Amino acid sequence: MNWFKSVGCANRWRKRKMRNIEFFSDVDFFKPAWIPSFQLEEVELLHDEIEALRLKNIEKLDIIEWAKKMAISKSTFSRIYNQAIDKIADAIINAKSIKIEK
Numbered sequence: 001m002n003w004f005k006s007v008g009c010a011n012r013w014r015k016r017k018m019r020n021i022e023f024f025s026d027v028d029f030f031k032p033a034w035i036p037s038f039q040l041e042e043v044e045l046l047h048d049e050i051e052a053l054r055l056k057n058i059e060k061l062d063i064i065e066w067a068k069k070m071a072i073s074k075s076t077f078s079r080i081y082n083q084a085i086d087k088i089a090d091a092i093i094n095a096k097s098i099k100i101e102k
Contacts, residue, residue, distance in 0.1 A: 031097035040097040047101055049084035056081055 031037055048070065055066045067077045091098045 028100045028102060029097065030091075032095045035095065037097060040095065042097045042099050043087045043091045044099045044101055045084060045087055048080050049087070050100060052077060052081040053084050 031040055051070060052066065055061050055069060061069070063074050063077060066081075067074045070077060072080075088098065090096060
């Protein structure tokens, strides 16, 4: 499935390039056990970040294959993947919930 969203760039709005996303999770929220949701800060993972995690960590593809599957450059893929890892690390270390974009 192709997916795009408007993104901010230097005080201007532009449309994000069309990206191929093959996986959409049925689960949209994770949180630490024993802490009520209303007490937690939230980190949001975007569809393209989930897809980057899936392609690298589950499918075990190399960077050229990842970029081709998502129809983006290798550097863009690396940036998206690193953003996802940073968000997950923040959520785990700082006891935050993870919301997956709908």
